[in-house]
Amino acid sequence: MKISFIKVVFAVFVIQLLASCNSTKKEAKVQQKNNTSEAPASRWQDALVSGNGEMGIMVHGNPQDEKIIFNHEFLYEYIGTESVKPPDIGDIMSKAKQLIKAEKYAEAKSDIxxxxxxxxYQDILWTDPYHPACVLNLNQKFQGEVSNYERSLNYENGEIMIRWNAGDSQYRRTSFVSRSDNVIATQIISNKEKNVTVSFALAHQFDENQSKADKESGIEKNIKMLFPDRWKQLNxxxxxxxxxKIxxxxxxxxxxxxxxxxxYEVLVYxxxxxxxxxxxxxxxxxxxADEVEVLAKVMPVxxxxxxxxxxxxxxxxxxxPYNILLKKHAEVHGEMFNRVTLNLDKTGxxxxxxEALITGQKQQDVINTYLLEKVFNxxxxxxxxxxxxxxxxxxxxxxxxxxxxxxGDFTLDANVNLQISAANLANQKEAIDSYMTLLExxxxxxxxNAKNLFGCRGYVSGTRTSGRHNFHTHFGNWPGNYWTAGAEWLLLPCFEYYQCTxxxxxxxNRLYPMMKKTALFYEDFLDMYDENDKYLIGPSYSPENNAVLPNGERMGAVANATMDIAVIRELLTNLITINNELNLKEEKVTLWKDMLQxxxxxxxxxxxxxxxWAHPNLGEYYNHRHISHLYPVWPGLEISPEKETLFKAxxxxxxxxxxxxxxxxxxxxTALIATRLKKADLVYGNLLFLMKNDYLYNSLVTSHNPGVIYNTDALHSIPSVIMEMLxxxxxxxxxxxxALSEKLSKGSISGVLCRTQAKVENLEWDMDGKTMTAKVSSGKQQSxxxxxxxxxxxxxxNGKVISPNGDTFPVDFEAGETKTIELTW
Known part of the structure; x- marks a missing residue:
């Protein structure tokens, strides 16, 4: 008897799935390279996601009435604000600085x-809002009640799978976004011939549950401001x-x-x-049909x-065909994903x-390592x-x-910085390139911004962007225009990339010229001094907090934000380091050294x-989500245990x-800062808090606050927290x-890049046994x-006993050499 192609495909699929399940049961330490859900998403936030950087999809997973939302990285609704330049007020900056020096902060802010x-300039302007392209609605017909339902996401190939039984039939629907062929692909099959009946339609994707606050989010005010005669239509x-068209x-x-x-256009085949x-x-x-395949593209025009x-x-x-597209994509995506791997002991x-992991974690006061590992991945x-x-x-x-x-934009005073924080350590050079491309x-x-707002040369970043422009226009009573530290914070991951590689x-060719333009701003801007002949930095702002004035009032637009001092010191120090390492003979090195002093x-x-705020008359407001003044701890490298007084402070x-x-x-x-401060309990505590307090949707994407506002900044920074603690x-x-807690007693990690052109090929630890083994390779000759x-x-x-000097010891490497280090304590 001739066996149909579709039966062979499904049989292979079932065999592979069973083999995977058996392997998982046999080896408790296996890396969690997928996640599963036991029910379709009832809201888009719980949809499973796939993407190739340019296009993304969100799959709800309903067997009958399926929704696949299409996204594209450049789809931002134009609302008329992106090309508005900041007001030309550089000529009044000298007066404003004198008011700040006299501690007349409110007057300086009001005057500006x-x-x-x-x-x-009318008032704070919001960026163009990010939006979905559309939704592909699939209606699939079959006989019988749904049973044995599962939806899953495979991290190694980006494929989302929905499978279920109905009557005596088995069905599978899979989707992914190809990095190699830049297409959205879906396949629908059954274990029986002539068993796929399905309809397709495209429609705008609107969120019926979206709150009024979400819909407005400042944009309605901007539209009324810029288009008073048309605002109702444009809103x-x-x-x-x-x-x-069909x-x-x-x-x-x-x-x-x-x-x-x-x-924009969407095309579906x-x-x-x-x-x-x-x-x-x-x-x-x-x-x-025996089988149905769907190919789609989203295209801005x-x-x-x-x-x-x-x-x-x-x-x-x-x-x-689908299977060949998937194989090509999996080779590219899988290699990227497997550059770094984490395995945590899951005993107990x-x-x-x-859903089960999230619900169970809420009842536990220790982290379920199955869940943490899946969130890392x-x-x-x-x-x-x-x-x-x-x-x-x-x-x-x-x-x-x-x-x-x-x-849904790029928020540049913490959020995008967290989004990209794992890229270098996890060896994701493609992510750094995408980030640098945005900055360029x-x-x-x-x-x-520098010229209009401050009358200076060089670079001053804005605080928000949709990726086309970054004019500094997101200010009003909220004094974002006082923030000058953004460019260096944004450039630091790119310098870190150089340190790692x-x-x-x-x-x-790309970074050094931008660093010099950032320094150029400070060469012009820093022209005010305190009683000790040190720079008095003003206007100055610590995102998004307010200092406490002597009269008890709170004010954001003040002087000497610690973050400003830290980024200037970091920038100038790194420029000098580059010149020393590469013998560039930059004539400004002497000037930069003088500025540092x-x-x-x-x-x-x-x-x-x-x-x-490094000012004696400015007090603290502790209860705030931003921790900008600890920039010299993280992401900076300035404050370490060796600087005992500052480290303690x-x-x-x-x-x-x-x-x-x-x-x-x-x-x-906070957790990232805690890794640098060696505070293992705080690192663990914040990870636990995130795991158990409704910050995870059923998709394992994170929210901004418990259960609300879909944001990936925490999701993408959790891997950097874990890598930095190890x-x-x-x-x-x-x-x-x-900063590893004793509660994460055993495990291993591999593929972590280090800021000294080295890689931890593998690190295995046993906190109970007080042992660890690491294989480290060096990309250059160094100690x-x-x-x-x-x-x-x-x-x-390498098996040879050495004598550490206290808790440290040097090891010499040749370029390309790997050495094994074994420690007990």
Missing amino acids: LTHAKTRG TPLIEDPES TSNWLSFRSKYQLIDRG IKNKGGVLTTKGDEIIIED EPYSKSVIADARKTIESMP FSDGSN MGIYGLISSSGKNPPNLMGIWNGSWRPRWS RIAPDWEV GDKAFLL KLPPYLINDDGALKE ANVAIEKRGRGNGSAHGLAH VFSKPGVIEFLP ITFQLRKTIISAKV
């Missing part, structure tokens, strides 16, 4: 804002119906923005093996009249679906999947609502805490810091287990000082 409004996104087995969808000759294809209204219907659908059709028609814990997976020509925005690349909170795209606007071409010192308050500062409004990014940021590095130094802040009883390098 008044002049801005007399020169055309409804995409008021006109899309241009939809041609044979093609669905097309075109949508135009209201205020600009820009829009339906391929059926066997069965009959018909059309009815806006649907394509497939009946009694500008101008809107120049459609790209014809070219896209040719590209899609020439593509190979139970695995399960996402989800963070790496999400970073890869949402890094294209842009890095992840607030939502990664996934969104199911129009006009989301904070526009928006950097010309930084020069406009030694990529001189990247440094000299003029920076004011950090201050410590009466509580013993590092002050957020930083510890007091983080201990006194409250959670503010409980934002997830604040919890992750391996700390700086040029010439690698420290093992700096690395290794450290374990414990009393080392024995140490071996």
Whole structure:
């Protein structure tokens, strides 16, 4: 008897699945390379996600009435604000500085804002909001009740699988977004021939459950401000119906923005093996097929009249079948994902679906390592999947609502910095390239910001961007225009990339010129001094907090934010280091050294805490989600245990810091700082808090606050927290287990890059047995000082016993050499 192709495919699928399940049962330490859900998503936030950096999908997983939301990294609704330049008020900055020096902060702020409004600036402007492209609605018909349902996400190939039984039939629907062929692909099969009946239609994706606060999010005010005669029409996104068309087995969808000759197109190709294809209204219907494949693309177009659908059709028609597309994609995506691996001991814990793990964690006061490992992997997976020509925005690349909170944009005073924090350590050079590409795209606007707002040359970043422009216009009573530290914070991950890889071409051709322009701003801006002949930095702002004035009032626009001091010191120090290492003979090195000497010192308050403002008359507001004044601890490398006084003061500062409004990014940021301060209990406590307090959707994507606002900044920074608690590095130094809790007693991690052109190929620890083994490779000839802040009883390098100097010991490497280090304590 001839066996049908579809039966063979399904049989192989079942055999592989059973083998995978048996393997999981036999080996408790196996890495969690997938997550599973026991029910379809009832809201888009719980949908499973896939992406290739450019396009993303969100799959609900309903067997009958399925929704697959399409996203694209460049789909931002134009609302008329992106090209508005900051007001030209640089000429009044000298007066404002004198008011700040006289501690007349409110007067300085009012004066700047008044002049801005007399020169055309109206009020705070929001970025263009990120939005979904559309939703592909699938209606699949079958006989019988649904049983044995499961939906899952495979981290290694990005494939989302929905499977279920109905009657005596088995069904499977899978989807992924190809990195190699840049297409969204879906396959629908059954274990029986002529058993797939399904219809397809495209429609705008709107979130019926979106709150009024989410919909407005400041945008309504901007539209009223900029278009007073048209605001009611413009306040409804995409008021006109899309241009939809069905041609044979093609669905097309075109949508135009209201205020600009820009829009986007979606093209869907339906391929059926066997069965009959018909059309009815806006649907394509497939009946009694053996198998159905769907290929789709989302394409921004500008101008809107120049459609790209014809070219896209040719590209899609020439593509190979689903299984070949998946294999090609899996080779690329899987290699990226497996560059770093985490294995935690799971003894005493139970695995399960996402829902079961999340629910169970709420009842536990210790972290379920199954869940933590899956979230770590989800963070790496999400970073890869949402890094294209842009890095992840607030939502990664996934969104199911129009006009989301904070526009779903790139928020540059903490959030995007956290989104990208794991990229270097996890060896995701593609993510760093996407991040750098964004910065290069928006950097010309930084020069406009510096000139218009401060009358200076060089770079000043804005606080928010949709990725096209970054004019500094997000201020009003909220004094974001006082923040000058952004450019260096944004550039630091790119310098860190050089520290990890030694990529001189990247440094000299892309990064170094931007660093010099950032320093150029400070060469002009720093012209005010205190009574000790040190710079008095003003205007100065510590995102997004307010200092306490002597009269008890709180004010954000003040002087000497500790963050400002830290980023200036870091920037100038790194520029000097580059010149020393590469012998560039930059004539400004002498100037930069002189500027370093003029920076004011950090201050410590009466509580013993590092002050957020290095000014004697400015007090602390501790209960806040941002921790900008601890920048020299993380992401900076300035404050370490060797600087005992500052290190102790930083510890007091983080201990006194409250959670503010409980934002997830604040919890992750605090945990990252705690890794550098060697506070294992705080690191573990914040991870536990995130795991058990409704910050995880059933998709394992994180929320901004418990159960609300879909944001991936915490998700993408959890891997960096875990890597930093296991391996700390700086040029010439690698420290093992700096902030590892005893509660995570055993495990291993591999593939962590270090900021000294070295890689921890593998690190295995046993806190109960007080042993660890590491294999470390070096990309250059160097001596690395290794450290374990414990009393080392024995140490071996490549099997040879060595004698540590206290808790440190040097090891010499040749370029490309790998050595094994064994320690007991």
